[in-house]
Structures are given as structure tokens and as C-alpha cells.
Amino acid sequence: MQIGQYQLPNNLFVAPMAGVTDRPFRTLCKKLGAGYAVSEMVTSRRDLWHTLKTSRRADHTGETDPIAVQIAGTDAAMMADAALYNIDNGAQIIDINMGCPAKKVCNKWAGSALMQDENLALQIVEAVVAACAPRNVPVTLKMRTGWCQAHKNAVALAQTFEQAGVQMLAVHGRTREQGYKGEAEYDTIAAVKAAVHIPVVANGDIDTPQKARQVLSLTGADAVMIGRAAQGRPWIFREIAHFLTTGTQLASPLVAEVKRLLCEHLQDHYDLYGEYAGVRTARKHIAWYVRDLPGGEVFRQQMNQIEDSHIQLGAVTHYFDQLAVQYERLPQVKDEASSIKLNTELQIYL
Numbered sequence: 061m062q063i064g065q066y067q068l069p070n071n072l073f074v075a076p077m078a079g080v081t082d083r084p085f086r087t088l089c090k091k092l093g094a095g096y097a098v099s100e101m102v103t104s105r106r107d108l109w110h111t112l113k114t115s116r117r118a119d120h121t122g123e124t125d126p127i128a129v130q131i132a133g134t135d136a137a138m139m140a141d142a143a144l145y146n147i148d149n150g151a152q153i154i155d156i157n158m159g160c161p162a163k164k165v166c167n168k169w170a171g172s173a174l175m176q177d178e179n180l181a182l183q184i185v186e187a188v189v190a191a192c193a194p195r196n197v198p199v200t201l202k203m204r205t206g207w208c209q210a211h212k213n214a215v216a217l218a219q220t221f222e223q224a225g226v227q228m229l230a231v232h233g234r235t236r237e238q239g240y241k242g243e244a245e246y247d248t249i250a251a252v253k254a255a256v257h258i259p260v261v262a263n264g265d266i267d268t269p270q271k272a273r274q275v276l277s278l279t280g281a282d283a284v285m286i287g288r289a290a291q292g293r294p295w296i297f298r299e300i301a302h303f304l305t306t307g308t309q310l311a312s313p314l315v316a317e318v319k320r321l322l323c324e325h326l327q328d329h330y331d332l333y334g335e336y337a338g339v340r341t342a343r344k345h346i347a348w349y350v351r352d353l354p355g356g357e358v359f360r361q362q363m364n365q366i367e368d369s370h371i372q373l374g375a376v377t378h379y380f381d382q383l384a385v386q387y388e389r390l391p392q393v394k395d396e397a398s399s400i401k402l403n404t405e406l407q408i409y410l
Contacts, residue, residue, distance in 0.1 A: 061095065061259065061283055063153055063228050064198030066126040070095035072272075072297045073230070075263055075287030076130045076155065076202065083119055084328035085345075088321065089290060090124055093298030096283075097128070098202075101157045104133025104142035116332060120150040128153040130202070134174070136187035143191045143199075154192055156185060158203040159232050173236070175217065176207045182220055189225035200228040202263075205248040208237040218252045218260075226258065230285050233264035240288075249279040261285045267296075269303030276304075292348025294321070312390040319380035322349050323373060330369050339369050346376060353383065353391065 061068040074081060074089045074097035086097035100117050108114050120127045129151035131142045143154045158174045158181060174181045189199050201221055206212030218229055231252050233244030244264030253260040262281035266272050267289035275284055290296050295313050302310045313321075325345065330338035346363055350356035359379050366372045383391075 063096075063126070063200060063259070065196070066152065066198070068095040068126075070301055071283035072096075072300055073261055073283055073285040074098065074290060074297075075230075075285045076100060076157070077287050077291075079341075079344075080291060082116065082329075082332065083121070083123055084325055084332055085294070087123060087328065088325050089294045089297060092295045092321075093301045094286075094290075094294075095297075096126070098153075098155050099127075099129045101130045101132040102142065102146060104131055104135065104138040106138070106141065106145075109145060118146060118149045119332065123150075126152040128155055128200070130155040130157050131188075132157040133184075134180070136180075136183040139184050140187040140191035143188045143197075144195075147192070147195050147197055151197070153198050153200060154188060155230075156188055156199065156201040156226075158201060159230070173207070175203060175213060175236070176211070178213065178217060178220070181217065182224060185221050185224045185226060193225070198227040199225060200230070201226050202230040202232070204232050204234055204236050205245070206235045208235050211235075212248060214248050215251050215255050218256050222256045222258050228259045228261065229256065230261035230263055233262070246275055246278045249281060253280045253282075259283065263287065269296075269300045269309065272300045273304060292345065292351060312392060314389055315380055315384040315387055318349070318390055319377065319384070322346070322376060322380070326369075326373055326376065335369055339367055339372055342369075342372065346372075350379065354386075355379070355383075 061071040072093060072095050074086060074094045076098040078100050081097065081100050086099070089097055102114060102117050127150050129146040131139060131146065131154060133139045133142060139156070146154065174184065185201065192199050203214060203217065205214045212235065214231055221229065229252065231249045233246050233249055234240070234242070246262065249260065249262045259282040261283040262275050262279045263285035266275055266284050266286050272284050275281070286296060299310045302308070326342055329342050329345070333341055343363055347360045350359050363372065363375065366375060
């Protein structure tokens with residue numbers, strides 16, 4: 061799998077997710093088998109580039125190559141400037157956001173809303189490609205199947221974008237109208253793949269190794285992109301890699317390993333966000349890790365009351381130490397008796 065001059069270790073990608081795929085999360089997913097990860101979207105508004113939020117999103121300290129940054133906006137010249145700004149800050153690949161379904165993005169005609177205005181979408185692509193070409197920086201693009209069921213134009217846009225110089229396309233198998241509801245469909249992704257000569261990445265509802273293999277087969281895509289399924293389960297990438305290579309399922313990770321991974325993730329998270337924001341933004345990650353584990357819901361509720369990073373890290377450590385007493389490997393299903401025991405231990409600790 062290759063994007064421009066960059067050879068990737070495999071065809072398993074982390075989907076860009078606002079508020080999720082920050083540098084600590086991307087680093088962890090790559091460590092656990094992802095071959096490629098794209099940043100959270102960075103705004104094209106120059107007046108916001110020096111805000112704390114954007115500076116964190118543009119922080120690639122220690123990140124492995126290639127560094128891919130997604131940009132979002134509605135003005136071609138501003139998007140070209142945003143591409144150059146991020147290249148100056150370390151980006152090696154620029155990804156254009158035409159897939160985000162969020163209302164606050166689409167209400168400003170950015171993200172997937174751009175698929176309604178094909179002329180503007182092409183102007184943005186041409187401007188960004190022209191800005192990146194002298195720097196030898198590949199441009200990729202993420203989109204949906206269309207704005208709504210009656211206007212599914214991914215195939216036509218894909219051909220237009222390829223001609224304009226886009227070097228890879230990621231397609232989420234839903235319209236913007238669907239958001240994340242219902243089931244992703246893969247026929248449109250297959251049609252996109254058949255219509256272009258550049259790599260195509262399939263995205264949407266890929267949550268198991270078996271589903272990854274099925275989607276690759278159904279679509280003929282060159283890679284799969286995993287988003288929500290990696291939240292709290294970043295080892296899904298090595299599970300998929302193992303299954304695609306051997307046809308066998310990896311055992312669930314050891315409880316001790318999950319504890320170590322989460323604690324390292326939290327420490328990296330605190331280092332990026334600081335004490336106040338770090339503790340609060342870490343809560344969602346912790347909740348994802350424990351959501352299906354014994355005592356997980358009670359632990360999540362308790363976690364939301366903690367405002368100190370040392371106490372938060374200590375509580376996580378204690379939770380997994382107690383879990384390890386009962387399980388060697390991460391349990392696959394909740395156990396009511398274990399939940400009661402863990403809940404009692406947590407109440408004593410906290």
C-alpha cells in the first residue's frame with residue numbers, strides 16, 4: 061500500500077475522528093498494528109490556527125511517518141493556505157475533509173456538505189493539489205457516498221478528483237443524511253473502486269477481523285479504515301492483521317497488557333492536554349475501554365467525578381488490578397457476579 065512516495069506497512073487505517081484521533085491515540089493505534097492514521101480535522105480559518113485547540117491538533121511531536129493531516133473548509137484559497145500551514149508544521153500528506161456529517165460543520169457548507177456543490181468541491185481540490193505539488197506532498201480525500209439517497213454522486217466525484225490530482229480516496233459507506241444510522245453499504249465503494257485507478261479505502265461498520273475481510277472482498281478496496289470500533293479497543297488493528305494473514309483469531313489481550321496500554325495512553329494524553337483538560341478529555345477514552353467489562357458502568361460514573369490526573373490514573377490501575385485477580389485475559393462478556401465484586405472494590409478505593 062502506497063500513498064505518493066510513502067510506502068505503508070499495511071492497509072489498515074485509523075479514521076480521522078474529531079475529539080478522538082489526537083496524537084496520543086494515533087500513536088497507540090500505530091503501535092498496535094495500524095499502518096496509517098490521519099489527524100483530526102484542522103480548520104482552514106487562519107484566525108483559529110494559533111488557538112490552543114488547533115495547536116494541539118497540529119502537534120506531531122514523536123509521531124511516526126507519514127504524518128497525515130486532514131483540513132476542512134469551504135474556500136479554495138483558504139484551504140490551499142491551510143495545506144501549506146500544516147506542511148510547514150510537519151504534515152507529509154494532506155487529506156481533504158468531505159466526509160464529516162456533523163451539523164456544525166455541514167451548516168457552514170464544509171465536510172460532506174461540499175458534495176452538494178460539485179463545482180466548489182473541485183475548486184477546493186484543485187487549489188489544494190496546486191499548493192501541495194511544489195512541496196511533493198500527496199493529497200488524499202475522504203467523502204461519503206453522497207449527500208442523501210437521492211443524490212449519491214461519489215462515483216462521479218471520485219473520477220473528477222482523480223483527474224484533479226488526488227492520490228487516494230476514502231469512502232464511508234453512508235450518505236450524509238444517514239449520519240451513523242443504519243448499516244453502511246459497500247456497493248457504492250465498489251463502484252468507486254471500479255471507476256478510478258488510484259487507491260480506494262473502504263470505511264464504515266468495520267468492527268471485527270471477519271468484517272474487514274468481508275468488506276475488502278465485497279468492495280475490492282485497497283485498504284480498510286476503522287473508526288468507532290477502535291475506541292477503547294485499539295488492538296483491533298493487530299487482530300485484523302493477524303486474521304487477514306493467518307485466517308485465525310487472536311486471543312483477547314491480557315488484562316495486564318490492557319492496563320499498561322491504557323496507563324501509557326493516559327500519560328501521553330496528560331502530557332499533551334495538561335492537568336485540567338487532560339483529566340476531562342481522558343474520561344471518554346477510559347469509558348470506551350471499560351464499557352463492556354465487569355463493573356465498567358459504575359467505574360465510568362465514578363471516573364466522571366475525578367478531577368486529578370494522579371487519582372484518575374490510580375483508579376484505572378486499581379480497576380485493572382482487581383480485574384486481573386479474576387481474569388487473565390480481557391473477558392468478552394459481562395459477568396454480573398464479577399461486576400458486583402469489582403463495584404465493591406471500587407467504592408472502597410474511591
